[in-house]
Amino acid sequence: MDKSNRNLLLEEIMKEYGDELVRLAYSYVKDADIAKDITQNSFVKCYKKLDSFRGDSKIKTWLYRITINECKDHLKSWNHKKVQVLDYIQENTKSQLPSAETTVLKEAKNQQIKNIVLSLPKKYREVIHLYYFESLNIEEVAEVTDLAVNTVKTRLRRAKQRLKIKLEEADVYER
Incomplete structure (x- = not known):
């Protein structure tokens, strides 16, 4: 055909x-x-x-x-x-979804936290990002940054201390 x-x-x-x-x-x-x-x-x-x-x-x-x-x-x-x-x-x-107001407030708070993390010095911001946002363990962070494991631990501890102070100042930190 x-x-x-x-x-x-x-x-x-x-x-x-x-x-x-x-x-x-x-x-x-x-x-x-x-x-x-x-x-x-x-x-x-x-x-x-x-x-x-x-x-x-x-x-x-x-x-x-x-x-x-x-x-x-x-x-x-x-x-x-x-x-x-x-x-x-x-x-x-549907019944468990947060209201639009709650969602907007949470997003604003998250953005404020991101801005505070970004205000940290590079050496602290780097380890915070890799550890918390990329979910790398301390050994992996050390490998990626070419630092000693103890140096990564120290920077993480110091970064967390600085973050806590900045978050409290911004009244974002939940106690």
């Missing part, structure tokens, strides 16, 4: 069975947009395999089989499972 005939045949198939396939897909995935995407994928597969359609069954039956397989593939996909988990988490944490 030449390309123009395939295009015409596909256009007829889409007009005749498009709505039915969307409804079929929707009955599996329960989401209108995803059902439309699946139907579109089904038509793409139909177009690619049109030459190999033997006519053992009706074209409608063949399209249903393609669409059902697409739905099953979607339901087995990692993306679908991830979306389900995220939806579940969102539904069950």
Whole structure:
């Protein structure tokens, strides 16, 4: 079958069975947009395999089989499972989410703490960042900075002392 005939045949198939396939897909995935995407994928597969359609069954039956397989593939996909988990988490944490005011205040406080850390001398800021923000252990910090382990420990201790004073002055430190 030449390309123009395939295009015409596909256009007829889409007009005749498009709505039915969307409804079929929707009955599996329960989401209108995803059902439309699946139907579109089904038509793409139909177009690619049109030459190999033997006519053992009706074209409608063949399209249903393609669409059902697409739905099953979607339901087995990692993306679908991830979306389900995220939806579940969102539904069950809505009541536990902080208010917008609380979020803004917390972000402002975090920014103030970051600014105070950034105001430390480089040698202290460096070890604080690597240890707390990059979650490196003392030995790893020593290796990255090319310092002795005891030097890293001393700088961390002194940096924490300076931070405590600056945070108390800024009234950010939680006691």
